[in-house]
Amino acid sequence: xxxxxxxxxxxxxxxxxxxxxxxxxxxxxxxxxxxxxxxxxxxxxxxxxxxxxxxxxxxxxxxxxxxxxxxxxxxxxxxxxxxxxxxxxxxxxxxxxxxxxxxxxxxxxxxxxxxxxxxxxxxxxxxxxxxxxxxxxxxxxxxxxxxxxxxxxxxxxxxxxxxxxxxxxxxxxxxxxxxxxxxxxxxxxxxxxxxxxxxxxxxxxxxxxxxxxxxxxxxxxxxxxxxxxxxxxxxxxxxxxxxxxxxxxxxxxxx
Amino acid sequence: xxxxxxxxxxxxxxxxxxxxxxxxxxxxxxxxxxxxxxxxxxxxxxxxxxxxxxxxxxxxxxxxxxxxxxxxxxxxxxxxxxxxxxxxxxxxxxxxxxxxxxxxxxxxxxxxxxxxxxxxxxxxxxxxxxxxxxxxxxxxxxxxxxxxxxxxxxx
Numbered sequence: 001x002x003x004x005x006x007x008x009x010x011x012x013x014x015x016x017x018x019x020x021x022x023x024x025x026x027x028x029x030x031x032x033x034x035x036x037x038x039x040x041x042x043x044x045x046x047x048x049x050x051x052x053x054x055x056x057x058x059x060x061x062x063x064x065x066x067x068x069x070x071x072x073x074x075x076x077x078x079x080x081x082x083x084x085x086x087x088x089x090x091x092x093x094x095x096x097x098x099x100x101x102x103x104x105x106x107x108x109x110x111x112x113x114x115x116x117x118x119x120x121x122x123x124x125x126x127x128x129x130x131x132x133x134x135x136x137x138x139x140x141x142x143x144x145x146x147x148x149x150x151x152x153x154x155x156x157x158x159x160x161x162x163x164x165x166x167x168x169x170x171x172x173x174x175x176x177x178x179x180x181x182x183x184x185x186x187x188x189x190x191x192x193x194x195x196x197x198x199x200x201x202x203x204x205x206x207x208x209x210x211x212x213x214x215x216x217x218x219x220x221x222x223x224x225x226x227x228x229x230x231x232x233x234x235x236x237x238x239x240x241x242x243x244x245x246x247x248x249x250x251x252x253x254x255x
Numbered sequence: 256x257x258x259x260x261x262x263x264x265x266x267x268x269x270x271x272x273x274x275x276x277x278x279x280x281x282x283x284x285x286x287x288x289x290x291x292x293x294x295x296x297x298x299x300x301x302x303x304x305x306x307x308x309x310x311x312x313x314x315x316x317x318x319x320x321x322x323x324x325x326x327x328x329x330x331x332x333x334x335x336x337x338x339x340x341x342x343x344x345x346x347x348x349x350x351x352x353x354x355x356x357x358x359x360x361x362x363x364x365x366x367x368x369x370x371x372x373x374x375x376x377x378x379x380x381x382x383x384x385x386x387x388x389x390x391x392x393x394x395x396x397x398x399x400x401x402x403x404x405x406x407x408x409x410x
Contacts, residue, residue, distance in 0.1 A: 049383035053350060058381060083270075087262045123374045124348030130309075131290050169270060173277045184281075185288040186311055188358050191379040204383035 013092050015234045016243040022231050026224045033220025040213030048207045060118040061193075062211060066218035068111035071140060072175050074104025074222065078147070079172040082165030092230075094161040095237060097168060098151060099229035103222060105144035112137060123188060132181035133189035136174055143171040157237060291358050294334040298410035302363060310339065310368055311358040311376060319353050332357065332368070337408035343370040350375035 011017040044062035051058035078100040085093035115134070120126045128134055147164055154160035182191045193201040194211070202208045238244050256264075281288065291311035292302050302308055310332060318331035329342045330353070341359055351357055356376035361369045382390070 049385060051381045052384055052387050053355070053382070054377065061381070083266055087259055087266055089259070122348070122350050122377055124351075125372075125374055128290070128374075132288050169266070170273060172270070173273055177277075177281070185285065185290065186293070187290045188374060188376055190377050193379045193381060196379055201378075201380040204381075204386045207381055207383055 013090055015092060015095075015238050015241075018092055019231060019234055019247075022227050026227045026231075029220045029227070030224035033217050033222075033224055036213045036217030037221060038217075040210045040217055044207075044210030044214060048210055049204060051207075054122055057118065057121055060114055062214050064111060064114040064118060065193075065211065066215045067107045067114060068137070069215060070218055070222050071104055071108035071111050071137070072178060073219070074100050074107060074226075075140060075143070075168075075175060076172065077226070078104060079168040082161075082168040085161060086165045086169075091237065092234065094165070095233040096226065096230045097165060098161075099226055099233050101144055101148050101151070103225050103229065105141065105148070107222075108137065108141045108144055112141060119188075125188075128188050131188045132185045133178065133187050136178040136181050139174055140178060143167075143174065147171075294332060294339050295337045295408070295410075297339055297363070297368070298337040298408060300410075304363070307360060307362050307371070309358055309360050310341075311356070312339075313356055314351070314353050316353050332359070335403070336405040337410065339368050340366065341368045341370055341373075343373050345373075347373055348375045350377065 012021065041062060045059050048059070050056055078097045081093045081097035081100065084090055085097060115137075116126050119128075147167055150167055151160045151164045154163060181187060182189055200208065202211065235244060291309035294310060294312045296302065297310055312332040312334045315331035315333045315338065320329045321327070326344050326346065327342070328344070328347065329340060331338050332341050333339075341361075343359070343361075351373055356378060358374045358376050359368065359370040360372040360374075363369075
């Protein structure tokens with residue numbers, strides 16, 4: 001078992017093997033991911049019963065919660081992959097970190113936009129500068145933008161990898177701040193519905209199951225997107241190597 | 256020690272140092288991170304007297320008064336221990352109703368909080384009509400969100 005895992009690790013960590021094996025993983029993530037999203041969005045946005053206080057407006061949760069959770073998840077993957085790349089000098093880890101940034105930024109923007117639209121019609125305000133949850137999530141957006149700008153500003157890939165990995169790890173202190181902001185301080189933003197103490201704050205399974213479906217669906221789809229991007233990133237980074245040249249010349253690879 | 260162990264140690268120390276530094280900074284500025292002041296603190300006089308601030312709490316059941324022919328509104332905000340009366344002129348968001356949470360911006364004028372903005376604060380509970388019905392059968396007060404009052408307000 002151990003030797004098998006070790007072999008799998010060494011195979012995946014090597015760029016040509018990763019390039020060859022990743023389509024299988026992408027398929028196994030994308031198919032259940034998009035099926036769950038399909039069920040979750042239709043069941044959540046159309047069939048789930050309304051909330052007695054918010055009415056139809058509560059349906060924003062089916063996009064907002066998975067987007068917000070994945071914005072933090074993408075950041076953690078970016079920071080951890082950057083750290084692994086720094087410590088173990090793993091080329092693939094830096095490629096994964098670089099690939100996570102634009103997806104994470106998109107989810108952060110989606111979480112901020114859906115939250116703002118929801119807030120305008122329920123709270124009565126689009127944005128509150130002093131709210132700790134809103135501010136820490138906005139800082140996350142700037143961290144993603146800063147990370148990508150830093151990468152773009154350094155031409156040498158190895159130096160860009162190191163500098164951006166340090167930035168990603170320093171910015172990781174913001175992740176627990178986002179999560180606990182609604183517990184440590186008073187805020188306009190409510191606490192977590194699903195991770196509430198003493199059970200979920202959503203008791204009707206017709207509301208709850210679609211939410212869980214979109215959360216898992218978004219996660220799988222994110223995994224597929226990340227591998228898809230990392231595959232392209234590996235190809236660009238390894239463009240001068242023999243295996244890429246052979247791949248292009250043999251014309252067998254699905255580029 | 257191998258080079259990679261040295262790097263692991265360096266990264267670990269930097270991350271741990273940053274975590275401690277940010278935890279201390281946040282503790283120090285904890286009061287400034289608060290979005291609103293609790294009603295108990297307002298009654299105890301722990302609020303900025305010279306500038307606007309925010310209060311947060313629940314609207315007491317049966318306390319909402321609307322002046323006929325004007326947009327003047329008054330209600331009692333409670334944290335289930337202490338109360339404060341709030342006055343506001345304008346249109347409220349539709350989710351600002353008795354028994355539910357609000358956050359208001361304004362200042363204290365004597366014993367009354369004069370608000371220039373009132374926002375609805377939704378809690379983390381989502382209740383479908385069906386669940387609301389079973390909740391009413393069990394205990395009417397739970398569905399209405401009217402929690403039990405805490406100890407007597409000391410101020």
